[in-house]
Amino acid sequence: MKKLSARRRHPLAALVVLIFALAATGGLWAALAPTSSASADASQSLQVEEGKRLFQVGCASCHGLNGEGTNLGPSLVGVGSAAVDFQVGTGRMPAQQPGAQVPSKKVIYNQAQIDQMAAYVATLGSGPVIPTQDQYSGGNVASGGELFRTNCAQCHNFAGAGGALSEGKYAPSLAGVSAKHIYEAMLTGPQNMPSFPNSTMPEQQKKDIIAYVQHATNSDANPSYGGMTLGAIGPVSEGLFGWIFALGALIGTAIWIAARTPKAKKS
């Protein structure tokens, strides 16, 4: 008997049964479970939870405990995750002090934390979402240049060098700004910059503009063949250079022409 029963159960039978059982449960789970979103939901809500915690430490003093806004900072209801990614990702937020404009500075949160805060703020009200790579890459530089001059150059200067606005506000230089952040800025209109929503400026045009900005502001990859740009800020620096150096050289020459020739004299 012993031998028979031993024979009936092959030594690997247990393993085979186990594999079948696992496959069956796995298959059943896959078939019956409410797809995979349950786990995604779990990690999503975890992200929102984390984001909320970060928000309450870092942002709530100005934007209110629930992002409803105070007299120190605007309400964040409906600004969307793109706005958070831009403001925190460029170091503008958390703001150091109130003033005409909050400048970009050192980024103090890592991207994972920024994503958590963005996820939390997105739950306050629907708004523009963080774009994916294919939404901001692969634009056409030439048509981007035209669009840039129509929509952006009035404030950011034809070469993206930035410029002054009223009462201490200014349009920052676009050099070194990442494609994602440029996209988010156009979409959300941070601070005093107007927004350029997809309804009036389609996504392809945003790609083109980004391609142009990155071409025009990256002087290493795309040197400007005109030599020194003098900051590319137009007539002010060029005029100053001309007045000081060109006119200086002319005056020097004029003085040399009219100078008294050395005389031979007995001392």
Added chain:
Amino acid sequence: MTSQDNMSEEHLPEATHGHGGGPVVSKDGYFADPGLPPHEHRRTDIDEKAARRAERQVATWFLLSMLATVGFIASYVIFKPGPTHHVYIWPVGDVSPLNFALGVTLGISLFAIGAGAVHWARTLMSDEEHIAERHPIESSPEVREQVFADFRQGAKESGFGRRKLIRNTMIGAMAMVPLSAVVLFRDLGPLPEKKLDTTGWKAGMLLKNMNTGEPIKASDVQVGSLTFAMPQDLSEDDEDFQVRIAKDALMLVRLQPGDIKDKNSAAWGYEGVLAFSKICTHVGCPISLYEQQTHHVLCPCHQSTFDLSDGARVIFGPAGHPLPQLQIGVDSTGNLEALNGFTVPVGPGFWERSE
């Protein structure tokens, strides 16, 4: 030039004293004419060696100019044009070698000619002072008398005073010649018609997005956004595009209806969407430095600032009028359209501007 300092003594002229030692004030109280200071010689005037050295220096400048011209021609042949050719030259930056070489060699060849000429004049050409007295510009009385006599004689012989027909027709002919010029120049003005008062906007005309070339739905314009628009019948390919866009360009913004202080302005918009002329009323710069939180628009030319929440009132700067607003509404499909043309002239003021 240290070699000139140890020039041998015997070449030097006697030291002279200025003013010839004469009195500064004469006996009768007037300032005496001090006359010219005595002439001082240059080293090159008295030292043949120095003169030869100067001669060599001048010649060197001219030689340098020749070399630079040769260099110009050589660089024209050697360097290839085009954006793929560039070099970094400190401190100028990235430049096309062709342009850079042409500019430098041409500059040197011209400058060296000038420098040689100036050096020549300063060291070798005569520098003796001499006096050229001024004379009255008037001719002598005899010459004047002669001219008047000739004129009277000529007038008498031509019969100008006697033959009235000839005189009058001649005056008439000469008076009429300029009329041809007046007719020609009339084209330049002085009648600008109503061009300054009117734009291409008319009632019922759709607003066209300058980015997409499509009509704009009111719902497409979000609060805080900025859009540029032009009349539906205008296209960038039109021959007169530049002429028309200079007056017709629009700035389209949307404010929270509660933020609009000027009720008339709000009524001319559509649910907070407002359309303003993009042409500054100072001297007509295109103006669209829009700050979406303060609703201010700044003109980059002379810093005029307009408050779009208050009928584009001028709040700072030299502009004399608010930005004209276009009255808009929506058509049956929800596209923004003009309900009227501009009721005031857009752009800078002019003498006959109607208020």
